[in-house]
Amino acid sequence: MLESIIETVLPYIIGILEIMGIFVVAWSALKAFWEYLQNTFFHKKFDLQFHLANGLATGLEFKMAAEILKTVLVREMSELLILGAVILLRALLSFLIHFEMRSTKEHKDDEK
DSSP: OHHHHHHHHHHHHHHHHHHHHHHHHHHHHHHHHHHHHHHHHHOOOOOHHHHHHHHHHHHHHHHHHHHHHHGGGOOSHHHHHHHHHHHHHHHHHHHHHHHHHHHHHHHHHHHO
């Protein structure tokens, strides 16, 4: 009984998490583009690289949460391998984004 409830409800939760991740990435990209326009034309000093990277990292966290929940629905080993590869790639992307954010922040602190 619990298994059927999980199989019924979990795809909706996964879909919601996926949409949330997409929304965060899209919103961050639009906001960064707006800051880019303000930096270019009005000479404001927004740290758009940091804001965009932060939004991308947050969006990836939502997407990874969805992937982790997908492991509950896996039936075959081939599905698990593909899912593991996707999780590994997203974790690597998240690590690289955090590394870039940290190095950008250290570079900005050195300039001050």
